[in-house]
Amino acid sequence: MSTLPITSILHSLQHQRKSLNHRATSLALISLIVVSFYIFFVARPSLDLAPIALRTDALGHAGTHGSHQQDRDDPPPSSRLFRLPSNSQRKTVVSNLNRPQIELDESQELAAVAAFIAALPQNMIPRSIDPAKPIDPQLVLDFDTRSPRAADELNQIVQDVWSRYPVMLFTKAHNAHSREIRRIIAVMDLQPPPMTFEVDQREDSEVLIPLLHRLTSSTDLPLMLIGGKSVGSIAAIRELNESGELHRLITNAGAVLDGRKKKKVH
Template sequence: MSTLPVTSLLHSIQYQRKSKHRTTSLALFGLIAVSFYIFFVARPSLELAPIALRSDLKHAGSHVQEKDSPPPSSRLFRLPPNTQRKTVSNANRPQVQLDELQELAAVAAFVVALPQNMIPRSIDPTQPIDPQLVLDFDTRSPRAADEVNQIVEDVWSRYPVMLFTKLHHANSREIRNMILNMDLRPSPAIFEVDQREDADVLIPLMHRLTSSTELPILLVGGKPVGSMTTVRELNESGELQKMIVNAGAVFDGAKKKKGH
């Protein structure tokens, strides 16, 4: 039997083993190279990327808040320099003075603006009220007098009829029904004063400003109509309706009846 095929077979096996070792070595080398790249080249670049991004945002005027920067609320309430100087200069000016008609309009505008607006219990209702308590602008500014006149005009044009009453009271119920049956536009502003938290202050305040001695108090065009007896007489004679029309209100109900 010839030994040539056996020798060739052994050489073939040895060659295959060397090829496998070479392939394994190349794969292992590739794995080492990839690992080296990930851990020593790519990772530092990834870690540095956010730092570079924050730096770019900072120089670009980003809204990202730094630890040393003030909170947004403090920036929102910080007045511009010009406004601060104006406020300081106005502090040395006297407050605008209100006569009784202006004071009545200011108080009426205050209570009609929001249900939660209450006259402070600390005030003395027998004395002129501090304008800053009921007006929403700087009462020491050079334009304060003009703004007061604007308030007077606006409140009575929006509410030509205003009524201050008590909830469980015969005269109040009578005048309330009288006014509501007129179906006025703009609608009358009606306050049940004795149901308010500031009743102890608002009632004597309204008495002083209207020269009335009791509720109900009817204001037409910003002026008190008078006692309940006077209101009844004016209503029966038709003069009350004329006063209301002259103040800027419209009898919607009367127009609807004529339309039929």
């Protein structure tokens, strides 16, 4: 007889639990409807402002003159922001990919390497390259080496590097001949001053030294470049200095002897 009340109680609890679950589900559904209504009908105007701001920034309008006419002529923001590249743009990319890289002769390769390591102290020749073979132009040139203008840009770099650094020295930190060549140049008080690299102190010395030997036909350091050309061994440099020919070569390359002193006079 005692089982009947217990059964009734259990049925009552199950009914209450189902009722609570139904209420929770209903509340969750109502909340979802309210949030969706807010997003699509209340917050939508503020969200629509983002594409307009992006479009204006992308165009780079500095002022408001003529901007209303520009806005009318331009396609809507959504079509601008997600527009696919034009046929001409795709053809240009494909054309550059199919175009072979420019090839550097030894003088151009020397200029490219010199410009690369002179640009920033942290610029290092990758250790993975084989210094006995021509270097990949893209490793040391900061432009697309497959573009139609690659040859013109290369010629500009060659002119710029030797104009900026008429005299370039590749020396060793603790070496008698290196100290001698630095002393010869220091006495001249050149303007612009020579660009000097202590090659044995660089992280890429194991690659850079044989690379320089291949490009200049030199067999050891120190190495002096005047106008991008090696002037020979230390013995040859001594002879050129004693005869005055070294001064002539340096001035012909664009450097000024006693440059800082003359600048102070003016």
